Amino acid sequence: MQSCEGCGLVVDGGTDGCQSLFDELRGGQLVATTYQLQRLTVDTYCMQHPDRYCVSAKSLAAHLTGLCWTLEYSGHASGLKALQRWLDGRPRLEKPELPSFRGALTVADVGGAPDPAERAAAIGRWARSTWDAYSALHPLARRWVEEAL
Numbered sequence: 001m002q003s004c005e006g007c008g009l010v011v012d013g014g015t016d017g018c019q020s021l022f023d024e025l026r027g028g029q030l031v032a033t034t035y036q037l038q039r040l041t042v043d044t045y046c047m048q049h050p051d052r053y054c055v056s057a058k059s060l061a062a063h064l065t066g067l068c069w070t071l072e073y074s075g076h077a078s079g080l081k082a083l084q085r086w087l088d089g090r091p092r093l094e095k096p097e098l099p100s101f102r103g104a105l106t107v108a109d110v111g112g113a114p115d116p117a118e119r120a121a122a123i124g125r126w127a128r129s130t131w132d133a134y135s136a137l138h139p140l141a142r143r144w145v146e147e148a149l
């Protein structure tokens with residue numbers, strides 16, 4: 001057992017083992033859910049694993065604003081599309097310093113929920129805990145969202 005370098009989950013295979021849990025979740029149980037829930041899952045996982053998924057300022061902005069939009073605004077799909085258009089327009093972005101602690105919950109707290117409603121609730125808790133770990137970046141995330149809309 002090793003710790004994942006992104007989220008700290010202790011799992012067989014460490015970082016790769018954590019990635020496998022995410023791939024399973026995304027490829028299996030999440031296929032039949034809404035676009036918003038899939039995006040929330042992907043944005044949360046990526047914010048917990050920025051060394052792999054948030055290398056550029058643009059990718060960081062995509063996932064951070066996705067979380068912000070879903071958790072602090074309406075979360076409507078039209079907003080996610082507006083954010084995508086904003087990013088495609090190549091806004092000038094600077095990548096901020098990222099926190100090393102990225103929340104107490106991990107993808108492992110979601111995978112076990114068998115019932116779709118329970119799973120959605122577990123994803124919501126995981127997303128919220130990750131978002132809270134990024135509290136230093138909330139003002140920046142809100143500024144980006146306002147700029148995009």
Ligand SMILES: [Zn+2]
Pocket residue numbers: 004005006007008009015018019048049106
């Ligand atoms: Zn991880």
